[in-house]
Amino acid sequence: MTGQRETFSDIESLRIAMEKANYVASAGLAMALFCALKLNQPLLLEGEPGVGKTEAAKVFARVLNTDLIRLQCYEGIDLSEAVYEWNYPKQLLAIRIAETEKHHLEEHDLFTEEFLIERPLLKALRHKGEMSSVLLVDEVDRSDDEFEAFLLELLGESTITIPELGTFGSDRPPVVILTSNRTRDLHDALKRRCIYHWISYPDxxxxxxxxxxxxxxxxxxxxxxxxxxxxxxxxxxxxxxxxxxxxxxxxxxxxxxxxxxxxxxxxxxxxxxxxxxxxxxxxxxxxxxxxxx
Ligand SMILES: Nc1ncnc2c1ncn2[C@@H]1O[C@H](COP(=O)(O)OP(=O)(O)OP(=O)(O)O)[C@@H](O)[C@H]1O
Ligand SMILES: [Mg+2]
The missing domain is CATH 1.10.8 (Helicase, Ruva Protein; domain 3)
Structure with a gap:
């Protein structure tokens, strides 16, 4: 593992940095973020609506001086929205051009990086930069079981397979923050892989x-x-x-x-x-x- 996770040497300096960036983090939240960063473990933030779950992830990315990559979950979200999609219009265009120019196109010519549209999960995994990105999987409770199962795999292995291109891993996996309003309970298997923190209403x-x-x-x-x-x-x-x-x-x-x-x-x-x-x-x-x- 590279040294990109050594930005904060202790929890208090992380908490102070968040405060300077206008986010007042409790000691518990600062500790959870610190552990997620240092242990390379996803963090699940739960709490009532409007208690600062999404903002915590945004400010965390800001203080780490890295990119925030956000996936907003909703009912019916699928892999083409979350992971990747092939750019069909561009593929069609390439076929037309090849036809007019009398080039021969093989099927594999159309499934290359050039025609790949990266969605947030793939983008976070392939993020280039000195620092890992912060991947915010927002309101994961809105997605369905199937999607949750897929996330589980991603969180466990930090790899994504695209059949036509191969498997992508990352030597700089994103710092993953999931949020939930608890409109439904998440599966234990997902929770088991995450550090859990409940954000209460502040005093x-x-x-x-x-x-x-x-x-x-x-x-x-x-x-x-x-x-x-x-x-x-x-x-x-x-x-x-x-x-x-x-x-x-x-x-x-x-x-x-x-x-x-x-x-x-x-x-x-x-x-x-x-x-x-x-x-x-x-x-x-x-x-x-x-x-x-
Ligand atoms: N601890 C905090 N310090 C500073 N600002 C905060 C804090 N908590 C919440 N806020 C502010 O409150 C607002 C709501 O926060 P946010 O959108 O993150 O809530 P949420 O928990 O994600 O809500 P929802 O569940 O509805 O998505 C934001 O404008 C945010 O800046
Ligand atoms: Mg939110």
Missing amino acids: IETTISILRRHVPEASKTLLSQSAATVNRIREINHLQKPPGIAETIDWVRALVLLGVDSIEDQKAPVAWGSLIKYREDLDIVESTLRGTG
Whole structure:
């Protein structure tokens, strides 16, 4: 193995680098990322929507100063979207040109690098550069069992076989980060190969620290009030969608835009739509915060 995985000598320096890049990582997340990097093991990040899973991978690539290669999963995703595809229009064109120029084309002439379209997984495996790339397999829970089984093979062996071209391995395998919102449980076989980390909602102090980075123009009062309010809202049972960090940032941005400096301001309720996304939730939140819930 080459020396490309020696960028950070300890967990704390990785955590600080992430923070400088505007991502507030818990000690647990920093440790999981550090281990994934050093042990060359995939990392599975799970957590509620909007807790910073995707952003963690993006910022991780940034601090490693390497490319982020992202595969967005969805139901029905197949290998032609994820791994590679043959460029049929280009192949057809080559055949036409050969016909007009009276060249003879063999079948194997059409299945060469020239006609290959790399999709994210192949791209990550064949990534050239001093550093391994970071491969983000985002929302893997949306893909189906078949695709998950394929991933398993890729993660286990770090090779991809293209029947017409051969098997591609990598001496610089990507740092793989998978994310899941847990819309379904992933198979144990996949989990077994990964380091697992659950990203929880941040506590009030951490929320303030995140907000300060995203909405620096917000006053201290607004930051601490909004962080405490969101924390309280998340403790309410039976909400359809407790607010994530993304919505919290949007909410504070909206409050600043409205010129609101304290959430007791009369104008503040106008901004609920940035934070709460269900009418029923809004009723519950408002009555709870009024002290009648
Ligand atoms: N710890 C953090 N530090 C700084 N910003 C954060 C942090 N966590 C989340 N954010 C911000 O919150 C927003 C949402 O994060 P992100 O999209 O990564 O969430 P997610 O968990 O991937 O959500 P989803 O499951 O909906 O895809 C982003 O704008 C991100 O910058
Ligand atoms: Mg995401």
